Amino acid sequence: MRDFDVLVVGAGPAGSFAAERLASAGVSVALFDGRPDGEPKACGGGVTAKALKSWPHLLDAVGRTIHELEMYAPSGRALHLKLDEPFAVYSRRAFDSYLRERALAAGCHPFQEKVSSRKILKTNTGWTIKGLDGEERSGKLLIGADGANSAIAKMLVGPLPPAEMEVAFGYRTPLPENGDAPTVVAFLPGWIGYAWAFPRLDHISFGIATSQDAFEHEPLDKLLWDFMIGYFRLRENKRAKLWTSRARDRERDVRIREQLAGTAERYAARIPGLAPQTWDTRSACGGDPAAGAGAPPWALLGDAAGFADPVTGEGIYYALRSAELFAESYLAGQPLAYEQRWREDFGRELQRASQMRRRFYGNFWGAPFTERMIRFARGHRGIKRVLGDLVAGHQGYTDLKQKLARKALRPL
Numbered sequence: 001m002r003d004f005d006v007l008v009v010g011a012g013p014a015g016s017f018a019a020e021r022l023a024s025a026g027v028s029v030a031l032f033d034g035r036p037d038g039e040p041k042a043c044g045g046g047v048t049a050k051a052l053k054s055w056p057h058l059l060d061a062v063g064r065t066i067h068e069l070e071m072y073a074p075s076g077r078a079l080h081l082k083l084d085e086p087f088a089v090y091s092r093r094a095f096d097s098y099l100r101e102r103a104l105a106a107g108c109h110p111f112q113e114k115v116s117s118r119k120i121l122k123t124n125t126g127w128t129i130k131g132l133d134g135e136e137r138s139g140k141l142l143i144g145a146d147g148a149n150s151a152i153a154k155m156l157v158g159p160l161p162p163a164e165m166e167v168a169f170g171y172r173t174p175l176p177e178n179g180d181a182p183t184v185v186a187f188l189p190g191w192i193g194y195a196w197a198f199p200r201l202d203h204i205s206f207g208i209a210t211s212q213d214a215f216e217h218e219p220l221d222k223l224l225w226d227f228m229i230g231y232f233r234l235r236e237n238k239r240a241k242l243w244t245s246r247a248r249d250r251e252r253d254v255r256i257r258e259q260l261a262g263t264a265e266r267y268a269a270r271i272p273g274l275a276p277q278t279w280d281t282r283s284a285c286g287g288d289p290a291a292g293a294g295a296p297p298w299a300l301l302g303d304a305a306g307f308a309d310p311v312t313g314e315g316i317y318y319a320l321r322s323a324e325l326f327a328e329s330y331l332a333g334q335p336l337a338y339e340q341r342w343r344e345d346f347g348r349e350l351q352r353a354s355q356m357r358r359r360f361y362g363n364f365w366g367a368p369f370t371e372r373m374i375r376f377a378r379g380h381r382g383i384k385r386v387l388g389d390l391v392a393g394h395q396g397y398t399d400l401k402q403k404l405a406r407k408a409l410r411p412l
Contacts, residue, residue, distance in 0.1 A: 004030045006330070007127055007139035008108075009115045009152055011035070014302030014319035015145030016099035021327035023106035030137050031103055032129065034114030034146065043092045043168070043269065044198045044205050049085035050393030051317040061098035063090035064200060069391060072186035073374040076243045081384065085392040089183065089198045089205075111137070115146070117155040126296040141287075141335060142298045143326070145319075148270045150304035157282055160306065164275050166313050167215045169268035170207025170224065173260055175199060176235045186227060187370035189243060191220065192361045194312070194370075195227045206231070209313040211273060211357075225257070228264075232256045271313040272306040279351035282306060284322070285338045297335055299326050307346075310354040317393060318346060 006022055008015045011033035019031045045063070052058055059065070065088050069081045104110055111131065119130045126140040144152025148165065175181050181199035188194060193210030208224050230242040233249055233256065240246075245253050274282070284305040287297035301307075302319030309315065322342055329338040362369060377383040 002135060002137055004028045004109070004137060004139040006030070006141045006143060007129055007137060008032065008143045008145060009034075009129075010143075010145035010147060010150075010301075010304065011100050011103070011110070012096055012145060012147065012302065012319065013099055013316055014304070014323045015143065016096070016103040017320050018143060018145065018301055018323035018327050019103040019108040020099070020106045021324065022330065023103065023108040025327075025331050027330070029103075029108040030111060030129075030139060031100075031108045032111045032113060032115045033100065044170075044196050044207055045090040045092050045095060045200065046196075046198060046314065047088045047090060047095075047316050048314065048391075048393035049083070049087050051320060052088060053085070054317075055320060059088065061090055062094045062201065063088045066183045068182065070182050070184045071374055071387070072184065072242050073371040074187050074189040074368055075371055076189075076241050077371070077374055077378070078242070079374045079377050079384075079387075081388055081391065083388055083391060084385075085388070085394075087391065087393075089200055091200050115151065117151045120152075120155065122296055127298075140296070141330070142296070143301060144298070144304045145301040145323070146304055148272050148303040148308075150300065152298075153300050153304045156286065156298055156300070160272060160274070160278075162212050164273055164278060164306075165212040166209060166271040166273040166308075166310075167212055167268070168207055168209045168271055168313055169221075169266070170196075170205060171228065171260075171264035171266050172203050172205055173228065173264045174203055176232060178235065180235050184231060186242060187361075187368070187374075188223060191223070192358075195224060197227075197231050207267075209271070212270075225260075228260060229253050229256050232260075271315065272303055272308050273310045273313070273357075274306045274350070274354055276351055276354040278306070279347060279354065283339060284342060285326075285336055287336075299335065299338055301326060305342075307342075307350065310350065310357045311360050314393075318350070321346060 005028045007030050008019050009032045011031050019029045023029045047058060065086050067083055067086045069083060071079045071081060113132045115129055121128045127142040128136050128138045130136055144150050146152055181204060183199060184197040186195045191210060193208060195208045198205045206228050208220055226243060233240045233252060240249060285299040287295045301322045303315050305322060307318035307322050325341045325345060326338045329335050329341055360369060377387050
């Protein structure tokens, strides 16, 4: 088959979810997957409770449901959270494969090849993609769901500047021998961002997320190794410290580092982190369905559109929601209504998060906000509940400081 209604470039969560929704409704969809077979995306793989409640079938993917979380302040002060609403952690290989298989089962047509902007042409009826086999696949509408470095987005709306990108990098390591592998989020001492340890079924994903302009590879890589060693040190001695090593820990730390050095697999990725003003000017769809070669319609989904939480870098919920909103708009015969729908649905919240990003990692009552947040929560049930809502995806950033301050001033 060469002629389709929709060409979807990118078979991550956004592309596969959109392809499934469209194909299930009888739309002919070509789905282009440019990732080498079996290669996972560099990602912690956390899926919020908000996403699980919106699409319960996600729990059918192979992963771990997380009911408890350890959070650490920049000082190393710890907080243990029992979550009222659990979230899930997936291997992106398993999660993406699950969504892609659902798209194929719905009837979309897969093509295992990477699509660059050089292979895309405008035609009298829409778009054409030149395949590696010499064939041309045509479609009336083009969807870019090819990630933060999207070739489609660069072609249609231009590249994002480095200042509007965030960096995530880390290592995959084996699970501890004793099976004790808690889920951990630790705010970085002296840096913007946080580290994570997300245990999966057969390994742990360790990583750091920070802004592009704050990124320095050597010191941050050292900080991540300190975090990983501290994580395993705490598995052997509950009284040890996360970020700091004492003299009595040095022999153990050397052994842990040697073990990790022989098994850790490195990964890295870029994440969009749009500036507040960019949300007003950058479009996620365009063209004119009736204009032919002059302006054929197109849309961007997920990371390709810049849809990620500017504070945490979390993007899976927005990938799925943007795919859903576009599919609904397309099936209603109004694909360009997608622009207004995403802005009203989650665009304003992401823009407010952009405005709050530096405040979140700034000071609050004379100390880092993240330090105060965890310190207050250790002794206050109300603040603990607010943090639980933040992890679940229900608490926004706009009123977070005010809500924490109000809770802190109330009696227990």
